[in-house]
Amino acid sequence: MPVIATASLTKRYPRVTALDELTVEVGSGVTGLVGANGAGKSTLLKILLGLIAPTAGSAIVLGHDVVTGGEAVxxxxxxxxxHDCLPPDVSATEFVVHLGQMSGLPATAARERAADVLRHVGLDEARYRPMGGYSTGMKQRVKLAQALTHDPKLVLLDEPTNGLDPAGRDEMLALVRRIGTEFGIPVLITSHLLGELEHVCDHIVVLDGGRLLRSESKAALTGETGVLAVEVRDLSGRDRLGAALTRSGARARPDGPLVLVEITGDETYDLVRDTVAELGLGLVRVEPHRHRLEEVFSV
Ligand SMILES: Nc1ncnc2c1ncn2[C@@H]1O[C@H](COP(=O)(O)OP(=O)(O)OP(=O)(O)O)[C@@H](O)[C@H]1O
Known part of the structure:
Protein backbone atom coordinates (compact mmCIF):
# COMPACT_ATOMS: atom_id res chain seq x y z
CA MET A 1 0.00 0.00 0.00
CA PRO A 2 1.45 3.44 -0.85
CA VAL A 3 2.21 5.79 2.05
CA ILE A 4 0.60 8.68 0.15
CA ALA A 5 -1.84 8.47 -2.76
CA THR A 6 -3.55 11.41 -4.41
CA ALA A 7 -6.19 11.29 -7.15
CA SER A 8 -6.95 14.32 -9.34
CA LEU A 9 -6.00 16.51 -6.39
CA THR A 10 -6.73 20.15 -7.15
CA LYS A 11 -6.32 23.35 -5.12
CA ARG A 12 -7.52 26.62 -6.56
CA TYR A 13 -6.92 30.00 -5.00
CA PRO A 14 -8.83 33.00 -6.38
CA ARG A 15 -6.01 33.95 -8.76
CA VAL A 16 -4.03 30.75 -9.18
CA THR A 17 -4.43 26.99 -9.46
CA ALA A 18 -1.76 25.76 -7.04
CA LEU A 19 -2.42 22.03 -7.73
CA ASP A 20 -3.98 20.87 -10.93
CA GLU A 21 -5.46 17.32 -11.05
CA LEU A 22 -2.45 15.79 -9.35
CA THR A 23 -2.44 11.99 -9.26
CA VAL A 24 0.66 10.54 -7.64
CA GLU A 25 1.76 7.82 -5.22
CA VAL A 26 4.59 7.90 -2.71
CA GLY A 27 6.02 4.72 -1.19
CA SER A 28 8.60 3.91 1.48
CA GLY A 29 12.13 5.31 1.44
CA VAL A 30 13.05 8.91 0.73
CA THR A 31 11.02 10.70 -1.93
CA GLY A 32 12.04 14.07 -3.32
CA LEU A 33 9.31 16.52 -4.30
CA VAL A 34 10.92 18.95 -6.70
CA GLY A 35 9.62 22.06 -8.41
CA ALA A 36 10.37 25.73 -8.93
CA ASN A 37 9.06 28.31 -6.44
CA GLY A 38 5.29 28.34 -6.75
CA ALA A 39 5.06 24.83 -8.26
CA GLY A 40 2.69 23.75 -5.49
CA LYS A 41 4.96 21.81 -3.14
CA SER A 42 4.00 23.54 0.12
CA THR A 43 0.34 23.47 -0.86
CA LEU A 44 0.54 19.71 -1.38
CA LEU A 45 2.18 19.19 2.02
CA LYS A 46 -0.47 21.27 3.79
CA ILE A 47 -3.25 19.32 2.11
CA LEU A 48 -1.57 16.02 3.04
CA LEU A 49 -1.57 17.17 6.68
CA GLY A 50 -5.25 18.13 6.53
CA LEU A 51 -4.34 21.75 7.28
CA ILE A 52 -6.03 23.11 4.15
CA ALA A 53 -8.81 21.52 2.15
CA PRO A 54 -8.47 20.59 -1.52
CA THR A 55 -10.86 22.17 -4.02
CA ALA A 56 -11.38 18.80 -5.70
CA GLY A 57 -9.91 15.31 -5.79
CA SER A 58 -8.67 13.19 -2.88
CA ALA A 59 -5.57 12.35 -0.89
CA ILE A 60 -4.97 9.32 1.30
CA VAL A 61 -2.10 9.36 3.82
CA LEU A 62 -1.22 6.17 5.72
CA GLY A 63 -4.69 4.85 4.92
CA HIS A 64 -6.56 7.96 6.12
CA ASP A 65 -8.48 10.39 3.93
CA VAL A 66 -6.95 13.79 4.69
CA VAL A 67 -10.28 15.63 4.61
CA THR A 68 -12.15 13.40 7.02
CA GLY A 69 -9.17 12.04 8.96
CA GLY A 70 -6.87 15.05 9.34
CA GLU A 71 -6.43 14.50 13.07
CA ALA A 72 -5.47 10.84 12.61
CA VAL A 73 -3.01 11.84 9.89
CA HIS A 83 9.43 29.12 7.34
CA ASP A 84 10.93 30.19 10.63
CA CYS A 85 8.36 29.35 13.28
CA LEU A 86 10.38 28.98 16.47
CA PRO A 87 9.64 31.14 19.52
CA PRO A 88 12.87 33.06 20.26
CA ASP A 89 12.64 33.12 24.03
CA VAL A 90 12.45 29.40 24.82
CA SER A 91 15.15 26.75 24.49
CA ALA A 92 15.08 23.92 21.96
CA THR A 93 14.59 21.45 24.81
CA GLU A 94 11.58 23.31 26.23
CA PHE A 95 10.09 23.64 22.76
CA VAL A 96 10.49 20.02 21.70
CA VAL A 97 9.31 18.70 25.10
CA HIS A 98 6.25 20.93 24.81
CA LEU A 99 5.41 19.67 21.33
CA GLY A 100 5.96 16.08 22.46
CA GLN A 101 3.43 16.58 25.23
CA MET A 102 1.02 18.26 22.80
CA SER A 103 1.29 15.08 20.73
CA GLY A 104 0.19 13.04 23.72
CA LEU A 105 3.48 11.89 25.29
CA PRO A 106 3.61 11.86 29.12
CA ALA A 107 6.03 14.48 30.58
CA THR A 108 8.90 12.07 31.35
CA ALA A 109 8.66 10.33 27.97
CA ALA A 110 8.53 13.71 26.22
CA ARG A 111 11.73 14.83 28.01
CA GLU A 112 13.56 11.61 27.13
CA ARG A 113 12.37 11.73 23.56
CA ALA A 114 13.35 15.41 23.16
CA ALA A 115 16.88 14.65 24.41
CA ASP A 116 17.12 11.75 21.92
CA VAL A 117 15.93 13.65 18.86
CA LEU A 118 17.96 16.77 19.65
CA ARG A 119 21.07 14.63 20.07
CA HIS A 120 20.24 12.87 16.83
CA VAL A 121 20.16 16.16 14.92
CA GLY A 122 23.43 17.27 16.53
CA LEU A 123 22.23 19.91 19.00
CA ASP A 124 24.04 19.17 22.22
CA GLU A 125 24.71 21.88 24.81
CA ALA A 126 23.02 24.55 22.68
CA ARG A 127 19.68 22.91 23.29
CA TYR A 128 19.42 24.62 26.69
CA ARG A 129 19.85 28.14 25.25
CA PRO A 130 16.99 30.36 23.93
CA MET A 131 16.42 29.71 20.22
CA GLY A 132 16.51 33.43 19.35
CA GLY A 133 20.32 33.20 19.39
CA TYR A 134 20.53 30.18 17.08
CA SER A 135 22.04 30.17 13.59
CA THR A 136 19.82 29.19 10.64
CA GLY A 137 21.40 25.72 10.64
CA MET A 138 20.57 25.22 14.33
CA LYS A 139 16.99 26.39 13.79
CA GLN A 140 16.55 23.98 10.89
CA ARG A 141 17.81 21.17 13.14
CA VAL A 142 15.27 22.02 15.85
CA LYS A 143 12.51 22.05 13.23
CA LEU A 144 13.65 18.62 12.07
CA ALA A 145 13.89 17.31 15.64
CA GLN A 146 10.34 18.38 16.51
CA ALA A 147 9.09 16.52 13.42
CA LEU A 148 10.50 13.30 14.89
CA THR A 149 9.40 13.65 18.53
CA HIS A 150 6.20 11.64 18.45
CA ASP A 151 7.67 8.62 16.62
CA PRO A 152 5.99 9.41 13.29
CA LYS A 153 5.25 6.84 10.59
CA LEU A 154 5.97 9.41 7.86
CA VAL A 155 7.78 12.73 7.82
CA LEU A 156 7.11 15.66 5.50
CA LEU A 157 10.03 18.08 5.24
CA ASP A 158 9.43 21.41 3.49
CA GLU A 159 12.70 22.78 2.09
CA PRO A 160 14.87 21.65 5.04
CA THR A 161 18.04 22.97 3.37
CA ASN A 162 16.66 26.49 2.92
CA GLY A 163 19.13 29.14 4.01
CA LEU A 164 21.95 26.70 4.76
CA ASP A 165 25.51 26.99 3.50
CA PRO A 166 26.90 24.05 1.47
CA ALA A 167 28.32 22.25 4.52
CA GLY A 168 25.09 22.72 6.49
CA ARG A 169 23.13 21.51 3.51
CA ASP A 170 25.19 18.32 3.27
CA GLU A 171 24.76 17.67 7.00
CA MET A 172 21.00 18.21 6.80
CA LEU A 173 20.69 15.88 3.81
CA ALA A 174 22.75 13.22 5.60
CA LEU A 175 20.33 13.45 8.55
CA VAL A 176 17.38 13.10 6.18
CA ARG A 177 18.96 10.04 4.59
CA ARG A 178 19.43 8.46 8.04
CA ILE A 179 15.77 9.02 8.88
CA GLY A 180 14.85 7.09 5.74
CA THR A 181 17.40 4.30 6.06
CA GLU A 182 18.43 3.70 9.71
CA PHE A 183 15.04 4.57 11.19
CA GLY A 184 13.07 3.21 8.24
CA ILE A 185 10.64 6.16 8.30
CA PRO A 186 9.30 7.16 4.87
CA VAL A 187 10.28 10.75 4.06
CA LEU A 188 8.83 13.25 1.61
CA ILE A 189 11.30 16.11 1.20
CA THR A 190 10.75 19.20 -0.96
CA SER A 191 13.38 21.26 -2.72
CA HIS A 192 13.58 23.61 -5.64
CA LEU A 193 17.08 22.26 -6.29
CA LEU A 194 16.96 18.96 -8.10
CA GLY A 195 20.70 18.38 -7.84
CA GLU A 196 20.74 18.34 -4.04
CA LEU A 197 18.16 15.54 -3.87
CA GLU A 198 20.20 13.31 -6.15
CA HIS A 199 22.16 11.70 -3.34
CA VAL A 200 19.43 11.26 -0.75
CA CYS A 201 16.29 10.19 -2.60
CA ASP A 202 15.10 6.81 -3.80
CA HIS A 203 12.29 8.34 -5.81
CA ILE A 204 11.70 11.75 -7.37
CA VAL A 205 8.37 13.50 -8.03
CA VAL A 206 8.56 16.66 -10.14
CA LEU A 207 5.83 19.30 -10.07
CA ASP A 208 5.49 22.09 -12.59
CA GLY A 209 2.75 24.69 -12.25
CA GLY A 210 0.76 22.37 -9.96
CA ARG A 211 0.90 19.50 -12.43
CA LEU A 212 2.83 16.24 -12.27
CA LEU A 213 5.79 16.36 -14.62
CA ARG A 214 7.47 13.09 -13.62
CA SER A 215 7.37 10.47 -10.91
CA GLU A 216 10.14 7.92 -11.15
CA SER A 217 12.64 5.97 -9.12
CA LYS A 218 16.05 7.56 -9.04
CA ALA A 219 17.52 4.35 -10.43
CA ALA A 220 15.32 4.69 -13.52
CA LEU A 221 16.20 8.35 -13.89
CA THR A 222 19.91 7.93 -13.45
CA GLY A 223 20.25 4.63 -15.32
CA GLU A 224 23.09 3.71 -17.60
CA THR A 225 23.44 5.75 -20.77
CA GLY A 226 25.17 3.52 -23.30
CA VAL A 227 28.28 5.57 -22.71
CA LEU A 228 31.55 4.51 -21.12
CA ALA A 229 33.30 6.95 -18.80
CA VAL A 230 37.08 6.64 -18.86
CA GLU A 231 39.40 8.55 -16.56
CA VAL A 232 43.14 8.60 -17.04
CA ARG A 233 45.74 10.26 -14.89
CA ASP A 234 46.01 13.77 -16.30
CA LEU A 235 44.21 16.11 -18.67
CA SER A 236 46.81 15.85 -21.42
CA GLY A 237 46.32 12.06 -21.21
CA ARG A 238 42.57 12.65 -21.48
CA ASP A 239 43.06 14.65 -24.67
CA ARG A 240 45.49 12.13 -26.20
CA LEU A 241 43.11 9.28 -25.42
CA GLY A 242 40.11 11.14 -26.89
CA ALA A 243 42.03 11.94 -30.10
CA ALA A 244 43.27 8.36 -30.51
CA LEU A 245 39.81 6.88 -29.93
CA THR A 246 38.32 9.28 -32.48
CA ARG A 247 41.02 8.30 -35.02
CA SER A 248 40.01 4.66 -34.46
CA GLY A 249 36.41 5.51 -35.39
CA ALA A 250 34.90 5.74 -31.87
CA ARG A 251 32.66 8.63 -30.81
CA ALA A 252 34.52 10.16 -27.89
CA ARG A 253 34.32 13.55 -26.16
CA PRO A 254 35.85 15.10 -23.06
CA ASP A 255 33.67 15.76 -19.98
CA GLY A 256 35.55 17.25 -17.04
CA PRO A 257 38.35 14.81 -16.20
CA LEU A 258 36.62 12.05 -18.22
CA VAL A 259 36.54 10.85 -21.77
CA LEU A 260 33.00 9.71 -22.63
CA VAL A 261 32.93 6.97 -25.27
CA GLU A 262 29.77 5.77 -26.98
CA ILE A 263 29.42 2.00 -26.48
CA THR A 264 28.79 0.21 -29.77
CA GLY A 265 29.47 -3.32 -28.45
CA ASP A 266 32.10 -5.34 -26.59
CA GLU A 267 34.70 -4.02 -29.00
CA THR A 268 34.39 -0.57 -27.40
CA TYR A 269 35.80 -1.97 -24.14
CA ASP A 270 38.66 -3.68 -26.04
CA LEU A 271 39.44 -0.52 -27.98
CA VAL A 272 39.58 1.60 -24.80
CA ARG A 273 41.81 -0.95 -23.04
CA ASP A 274 44.19 -1.29 -26.02
CA THR A 275 44.39 2.46 -26.67
CA VAL A 276 45.14 3.26 -23.03
CA ALA A 277 47.87 0.60 -23.06
CA GLU A 278 49.37 1.78 -26.39
CA LEU A 279 49.58 5.37 -25.20
CA GLY A 280 51.03 4.24 -21.87
CA LEU A 281 48.43 6.23 -19.89
CA GLY A 282 47.69 5.66 -16.22
CA LEU A 283 44.13 4.34 -16.07
CA VAL A 284 42.12 5.63 -13.07
CA ARG A 285 38.70 4.10 -13.88
CA VAL A 286 36.42 2.77 -16.59
CA GLU A 287 32.71 2.51 -15.85
CA PRO A 288 29.30 2.85 -17.49
CA HIS A 289 28.35 6.53 -17.46
CA ARG A 290 25.16 7.35 -15.58
CA HIS A 291 22.82 10.23 -16.06
CA ARG A 292 22.83 12.91 -13.44
CA LEU A 293 19.36 14.01 -12.50
CA GLU A 294 19.92 17.56 -13.69
CA GLU A 295 20.87 16.28 -17.14
CA VAL A 296 17.71 14.18 -17.27
CA PHE A 297 15.46 17.14 -16.54
CA SER A 298 17.28 19.67 -18.67
CA VAL A 299 16.47 17.73 -21.88
N1 LIG B 1 -2.99 31.12 0.76
C1 LIG B 1 -2.80 31.37 -0.53
N2 LIG B 1 -3.58 32.26 -1.20
C2 LIG B 1 -3.40 32.50 -2.50
N3 LIG B 1 -2.44 31.92 -3.26
C3 LIG B 1 -1.61 31.04 -2.65
C4 LIG B 1 -1.74 30.73 -1.27
N4 LIG B 1 -0.79 29.81 -0.95
C5 LIG B 1 -0.09 29.57 -2.08
N5 LIG B 1 -0.58 30.30 -3.11
C6 LIG B 1 -0.10 30.29 -4.50
O1 LIG B 1 -0.16 28.95 -4.96
C7 LIG B 1 0.99 28.66 -5.77
C8 LIG B 1 1.75 27.48 -5.18
O2 LIG B 1 2.34 27.89 -3.96
P1 LIG B 1 3.21 26.91 -3.04
O3 LIG B 1 3.62 27.68 -1.82
O4 LIG B 1 2.48 25.64 -2.83
O5 LIG B 1 4.46 26.64 -3.97
P2 LIG B 1 5.85 25.98 -3.61
O6 LIG B 1 6.17 25.04 -4.71
O7 LIG B 1 5.84 25.44 -2.24
O8 LIG B 1 6.82 27.21 -3.70
P3 LIG B 1 7.76 27.82 -2.55
O9 LIG B 1 8.97 26.98 -2.53
O10 LIG B 1 8.01 29.22 -3.06
O11 LIG B 1 6.97 27.81 -1.27
C9 LIG B 1 1.81 29.94 -5.84
O12 LIG B 1 1.45 30.61 -7.02
C10 LIG B 1 1.35 30.71 -4.62
O13 LIG B 1 1.45 32.10 -4.84
Whole structure:
Protein backbone atom coordinates (compact mmCIF):
# COMPACT_ATOMS: atom_id res chain seq x y z
CA MET A 1 0.00 0.00 0.00
CA PRO A 2 1.45 3.44 -0.85
CA VAL A 3 2.21 5.79 2.05
CA ILE A 4 0.60 8.68 0.15
CA ALA A 5 -1.84 8.47 -2.76
CA THR A 6 -3.55 11.41 -4.41
CA ALA A 7 -6.19 11.29 -7.15
CA SER A 8 -6.95 14.32 -9.34
CA LEU A 9 -6.00 16.51 -6.39
CA THR A 10 -6.73 20.15 -7.15
CA LYS A 11 -6.32 23.35 -5.12
CA ARG A 12 -7.52 26.62 -6.56
CA TYR A 13 -6.92 30.00 -5.00
CA PRO A 14 -8.83 33.00 -6.38
CA ARG A 15 -6.01 33.95 -8.76
CA VAL A 16 -4.03 30.75 -9.18
CA THR A 17 -4.43 26.99 -9.46
CA ALA A 18 -1.76 25.76 -7.04
CA LEU A 19 -2.42 22.03 -7.73
CA ASP A 20 -3.98 20.87 -10.93
CA GLU A 21 -5.46 17.32 -11.05
CA LEU A 22 -2.45 15.79 -9.35
CA THR A 23 -2.44 11.99 -9.26
CA VAL A 24 0.66 10.54 -7.64
CA GLU A 25 1.76 7.82 -5.22
CA VAL A 26 4.59 7.90 -2.71
CA GLY A 27 6.02 4.72 -1.19
CA SER A 28 8.60 3.91 1.48
CA GLY A 29 12.13 5.31 1.44
CA VAL A 30 13.05 8.91 0.73
CA THR A 31 11.02 10.70 -1.93
CA GLY A 32 12.04 14.07 -3.32
CA LEU A 33 9.31 16.52 -4.30
CA VAL A 34 10.92 18.95 -6.70
CA GLY A 35 9.62 22.06 -8.41
CA ALA A 36 10.37 25.73 -8.93
CA ASN A 37 9.06 28.31 -6.44
CA GLY A 38 5.29 28.34 -6.75
CA ALA A 39 5.06 24.83 -8.26
CA GLY A 40 2.69 23.75 -5.49
CA LYS A 41 4.96 21.81 -3.14
CA SER A 42 4.00 23.54 0.12
CA THR A 43 0.34 23.47 -0.86
CA LEU A 44 0.54 19.71 -1.38
CA LEU A 45 2.18 19.19 2.02
CA LYS A 46 -0.47 21.27 3.79
CA ILE A 47 -3.25 19.32 2.11
CA LEU A 48 -1.57 16.02 3.04
CA LEU A 49 -1.57 17.17 6.68
CA GLY A 50 -5.25 18.13 6.53
CA LEU A 51 -4.34 21.75 7.28
CA ILE A 52 -6.03 23.11 4.15
CA ALA A 53 -8.81 21.52 2.15
CA PRO A 54 -8.47 20.59 -1.52
CA THR A 55 -10.86 22.17 -4.02
CA ALA A 56 -11.38 18.80 -5.70
CA GLY A 57 -9.91 15.31 -5.79
CA SER A 58 -8.67 13.19 -2.88
CA ALA A 59 -5.57 12.35 -0.89
CA ILE A 60 -4.97 9.32 1.30
CA VAL A 61 -2.10 9.36 3.82
CA LEU A 62 -1.22 6.17 5.72
CA GLY A 63 -4.69 4.85 4.92
CA HIS A 64 -6.56 7.96 6.12
CA ASP A 65 -8.48 10.39 3.93
CA VAL A 66 -6.95 13.79 4.69
CA VAL A 67 -10.28 15.63 4.61
CA THR A 68 -12.15 13.40 7.02
CA GLY A 69 -9.17 12.04 8.96
CA GLY A 70 -6.87 15.05 9.34
CA GLU A 71 -6.43 14.50 13.07
CA ALA A 72 -5.47 10.84 12.61
CA VAL A 73 -3.01 11.84 9.89
CA UNK A 74 -1.36 14.50 12.07
CA UNK A 75 -0.95 11.99 14.90
CA UNK A 76 1.05 9.77 12.56
CA UNK A 77 2.99 12.32 10.51
CA UNK A 78 5.93 14.55 11.44
CA UNK A 79 6.05 17.92 9.66
CA UNK A 80 8.89 20.36 9.24
CA UNK A 81 7.48 23.64 7.91
CA UNK A 82 9.43 25.82 5.53
CA HIS A 83 9.43 29.12 7.34
CA ASP A 84 10.93 30.19 10.63
CA CYS A 85 8.36 29.35 13.28
CA LEU A 86 10.38 28.98 16.47
CA PRO A 87 9.64 31.14 19.52
CA PRO A 88 12.87 33.06 20.26
CA ASP A 89 12.64 33.12 24.03
CA VAL A 90 12.45 29.40 24.82
CA SER A 91 15.15 26.75 24.49
CA ALA A 92 15.08 23.92 21.96
CA THR A 93 14.59 21.45 24.81
CA GLU A 94 11.58 23.31 26.23
CA PHE A 95 10.09 23.64 22.76
CA VAL A 96 10.49 20.02 21.70
CA VAL A 97 9.31 18.70 25.10
CA HIS A 98 6.25 20.93 24.81
CA LEU A 99 5.41 19.67 21.33
CA GLY A 100 5.96 16.08 22.46
CA GLN A 101 3.43 16.58 25.23
CA MET A 102 1.02 18.26 22.80
CA SER A 103 1.29 15.08 20.73
CA GLY A 104 0.19 13.04 23.72
CA LEU A 105 3.48 11.89 25.29
CA PRO A 106 3.61 11.86 29.12
CA ALA A 107 6.03 14.48 30.58
CA THR A 108 8.90 12.07 31.35
CA ALA A 109 8.66 10.33 27.97
CA ALA A 110 8.53 13.71 26.22
CA ARG A 111 11.73 14.83 28.01
CA GLU A 112 13.56 11.61 27.13
CA ARG A 113 12.37 11.73 23.56
CA ALA A 114 13.35 15.41 23.16
CA ALA A 115 16.88 14.65 24.41
CA ASP A 116 17.12 11.75 21.92
CA VAL A 117 15.93 13.65 18.86
CA LEU A 118 17.96 16.77 19.65
CA ARG A 119 21.07 14.63 20.07
CA HIS A 120 20.24 12.87 16.83
CA VAL A 121 20.16 16.16 14.92
CA GLY A 122 23.43 17.27 16.53
CA LEU A 123 22.23 19.91 19.00
CA ASP A 124 24.04 19.17 22.22
CA GLU A 125 24.71 21.88 24.81
CA ALA A 126 23.02 24.55 22.68
CA ARG A 127 19.68 22.91 23.29
CA TYR A 128 19.42 24.62 26.69
CA ARG A 129 19.85 28.14 25.25
CA PRO A 130 16.99 30.36 23.93
CA MET A 131 16.42 29.71 20.22
CA GLY A 132 16.51 33.43 19.35
CA GLY A 133 20.32 33.20 19.39
CA TYR A 134 20.53 30.18 17.08
CA SER A 135 22.04 30.17 13.59
CA THR A 136 19.82 29.19 10.64
CA GLY A 137 21.40 25.72 10.64
CA MET A 138 20.57 25.22 14.33
CA LYS A 139 16.99 26.39 13.79
CA GLN A 140 16.55 23.98 10.89
CA ARG A 141 17.81 21.17 13.14
CA VAL A 142 15.27 22.02 15.85
CA LYS A 143 12.51 22.05 13.23
CA LEU A 144 13.65 18.62 12.07
CA ALA A 145 13.89 17.31 15.64
CA GLN A 146 10.34 18.38 16.51
CA ALA A 147 9.09 16.52 13.42
CA LEU A 148 10.50 13.30 14.89
CA THR A 149 9.40 13.65 18.53
CA HIS A 150 6.20 11.64 18.45
CA ASP A 151 7.67 8.62 16.62
CA PRO A 152 5.99 9.41 13.29
CA LYS A 153 5.25 6.84 10.59
CA LEU A 154 5.97 9.41 7.86
CA VAL A 155 7.78 12.73 7.82
CA LEU A 156 7.11 15.66 5.50
CA LEU A 157 10.03 18.08 5.24
CA ASP A 158 9.43 21.41 3.49
CA GLU A 159 12.70 22.78 2.09
CA PRO A 160 14.87 21.65 5.04
CA THR A 161 18.04 22.97 3.37
CA ASN A 162 16.66 26.49 2.92
CA GLY A 163 19.13 29.14 4.01
CA LEU A 164 21.95 26.70 4.76
CA ASP A 165 25.51 26.99 3.50
CA PRO A 166 26.90 24.05 1.47
CA ALA A 167 28.32 22.25 4.52
CA GLY A 168 25.09 22.72 6.49
CA ARG A 169 23.13 21.51 3.51
CA ASP A 170 25.19 18.32 3.27
CA GLU A 171 24.76 17.67 7.00
CA MET A 172 21.00 18.21 6.80
CA LEU A 173 20.69 15.88 3.81
CA ALA A 174 22.75 13.22 5.60
CA LEU A 175 20.33 13.45 8.55
CA VAL A 176 17.38 13.10 6.18
CA ARG A 177 18.96 10.04 4.59
CA ARG A 178 19.43 8.46 8.04
CA ILE A 179 15.77 9.02 8.88
CA GLY A 180 14.85 7.09 5.74
CA THR A 181 17.40 4.30 6.06
CA GLU A 182 18.43 3.70 9.71
CA PHE A 183 15.04 4.57 11.19
CA GLY A 184 13.07 3.21 8.24
CA ILE A 185 10.64 6.16 8.30
CA PRO A 186 9.30 7.16 4.87
CA VAL A 187 10.28 10.75 4.06
CA LEU A 188 8.83 13.25 1.61
CA ILE A 189 11.30 16.11 1.20
CA THR A 190 10.75 19.20 -0.96
CA SER A 191 13.38 21.26 -2.72
CA HIS A 192 13.58 23.61 -5.64
CA LEU A 193 17.08 22.26 -6.29
CA LEU A 194 16.96 18.96 -8.10
CA GLY A 195 20.70 18.38 -7.84
CA GLU A 196 20.74 18.34 -4.04
CA LEU A 197 18.16 15.54 -3.87
CA GLU A 198 20.20 13.31 -6.15
CA HIS A 199 22.16 11.70 -3.34
CA VAL A 200 19.43 11.26 -0.75
CA CYS A 201 16.29 10.19 -2.60
CA ASP A 202 15.10 6.81 -3.80
CA HIS A 203 12.29 8.34 -5.81
CA ILE A 204 11.70 11.75 -7.37
CA VAL A 205 8.37 13.50 -8.03
CA VAL A 206 8.56 16.66 -10.14
CA LEU A 207 5.83 19.30 -10.07
CA ASP A 208 5.49 22.09 -12.59
CA GLY A 209 2.75 24.69 -12.25
CA GLY A 210 0.76 22.37 -9.96
CA ARG A 211 0.90 19.50 -12.43
CA LEU A 212 2.83 16.24 -12.27
CA LEU A 213 5.79 16.36 -14.62
CA ARG A 214 7.47 13.09 -13.62
CA SER A 215 7.37 10.47 -10.91
CA GLU A 216 10.14 7.92 -11.15
CA SER A 217 12.64 5.97 -9.12
CA LYS A 218 16.05 7.56 -9.04
CA ALA A 219 17.52 4.35 -10.43
CA ALA A 220 15.32 4.69 -13.52
CA LEU A 221 16.20 8.35 -13.89
CA THR A 222 19.91 7.93 -13.45
CA GLY A 223 20.25 4.63 -15.32
CA GLU A 224 23.09 3.71 -17.60
CA THR A 225 23.44 5.75 -20.77
CA GLY A 226 25.17 3.52 -23.30
CA VAL A 227 28.28 5.57 -22.71
CA LEU A 228 31.55 4.51 -21.12
CA ALA A 229 33.30 6.95 -18.80
CA VAL A 230 37.08 6.64 -18.86
CA GLU A 231 39.40 8.55 -16.56
CA VAL A 232 43.14 8.60 -17.04
CA ARG A 233 45.74 10.26 -14.89
CA ASP A 234 46.01 13.77 -16.30
CA LEU A 235 44.21 16.11 -18.67
CA SER A 236 46.81 15.85 -21.42
CA GLY A 237 46.32 12.06 -21.21
CA ARG A 238 42.57 12.65 -21.48
CA ASP A 239 43.06 14.65 -24.67
CA ARG A 240 45.49 12.13 -26.20
CA LEU A 241 43.11 9.28 -25.42
CA GLY A 242 40.11 11.14 -26.89
CA ALA A 243 42.03 11.94 -30.10
CA ALA A 244 43.27 8.36 -30.51
CA LEU A 245 39.81 6.88 -29.93
CA THR A 246 38.32 9.28 -32.48
CA ARG A 247 41.02 8.30 -35.02
CA SER A 248 40.01 4.66 -34.46
CA GLY A 249 36.41 5.51 -35.39
CA ALA A 250 34.90 5.74 -31.87
CA ARG A 251 32.66 8.63 -30.81
CA ALA A 252 34.52 10.16 -27.89
CA ARG A 253 34.32 13.55 -26.16
CA PRO A 254 35.85 15.10 -23.06
CA ASP A 255 33.67 15.76 -19.98
CA GLY A 256 35.55 17.25 -17.04
CA PRO A 257 38.35 14.81 -16.20
CA LEU A 258 36.62 12.05 -18.22
CA VAL A 259 36.54 10.85 -21.77
CA LEU A 260 33.00 9.71 -22.63
CA VAL A 261 32.93 6.97 -25.27
CA GLU A 262 29.77 5.77 -26.98
CA ILE A 263 29.42 2.00 -26.48
CA THR A 264 28.79 0.21 -29.77
CA GLY A 265 29.47 -3.32 -28.45
CA ASP A 266 32.10 -5.34 -26.59
CA GLU A 267 34.70 -4.02 -29.00
CA THR A 268 34.39 -0.57 -27.40
CA TYR A 269 35.80 -1.97 -24.14
CA ASP A 270 38.66 -3.68 -26.04
CA LEU A 271 39.44 -0.52 -27.98
CA VAL A 272 39.58 1.60 -24.80
CA ARG A 273 41.81 -0.95 -23.04
CA ASP A 274 44.19 -1.29 -26.02
CA THR A 275 44.39 2.46 -26.67
CA VAL A 276 45.14 3.26 -23.03
CA ALA A 277 47.87 0.60 -23.06
CA GLU A 278 49.37 1.78 -26.39
CA LEU A 279 49.58 5.37 -25.20
CA GLY A 280 51.03 4.24 -21.87
CA LEU A 281 48.43 6.23 -19.89
CA GLY A 282 47.69 5.66 -16.22
CA LEU A 283 44.13 4.34 -16.07
CA VAL A 284 42.12 5.63 -13.07
CA ARG A 285 38.70 4.10 -13.88
CA VAL A 286 36.42 2.77 -16.59
CA GLU A 287 32.71 2.51 -15.85
CA PRO A 288 29.30 2.85 -17.49
CA HIS A 289 28.35 6.53 -17.46
CA ARG A 290 25.16 7.35 -15.58
CA HIS A 291 22.82 10.23 -16.06
CA ARG A 292 22.83 12.91 -13.44
CA LEU A 293 19.36 14.01 -12.50
CA GLU A 294 19.92 17.56 -13.69
CA GLU A 295 20.87 16.28 -17.14
CA VAL A 296 17.71 14.18 -17.27
CA PHE A 297 15.46 17.14 -16.54
CA SER A 298 17.28 19.67 -18.67
CA VAL A 299 16.47 17.73 -21.88
N1 LIG B 1 -2.99 31.12 0.76
C1 LIG B 1 -2.80 31.37 -0.53
N2 LIG B 1 -3.58 32.26 -1.20
C2 LIG B 1 -3.40 32.50 -2.50
N3 LIG B 1 -2.44 31.92 -3.26
C3 LIG B 1 -1.61 31.04 -2.65
C4 LIG B 1 -1.74 30.73 -1.27
N4 LIG B 1 -0.79 29.81 -0.95
C5 LIG B 1 -0.09 29.57 -2.08
N5 LIG B 1 -0.58 30.30 -3.11
C6 LIG B 1 -0.10 30.29 -4.50
O1 LIG B 1 -0.16 28.95 -4.96
C7 LIG B 1 0.99 28.66 -5.77
C8 LIG B 1 1.75 27.48 -5.18
O2 LIG B 1 2.34 27.89 -3.96
P1 LIG B 1 3.21 26.91 -3.04
O3 LIG B 1 3.62 27.68 -1.82
O4 LIG B 1 2.48 25.64 -2.83
O5 LIG B 1 4.46 26.64 -3.97
P2 LIG B 1 5.85 25.98 -3.61
O6 LIG B 1 6.17 25.04 -4.71
O7 LIG B 1 5.84 25.44 -2.24
O8 LIG B 1 6.82 27.21 -3.70
P3 LIG B 1 7.76 27.82 -2.55
O9 LIG B 1 8.97 26.98 -2.53
O10 LIG B 1 8.01 29.22 -3.06
O11 LIG B 1 6.97 27.81 -1.27
C9 LIG B 1 1.81 29.94 -5.84
O12 LIG B 1 1.45 30.61 -7.02
C10 LIG B 1 1.35 30.71 -4.62
O13 LIG B 1 1.45 32.10 -4.84
Missing amino acids: RALVGYMPE
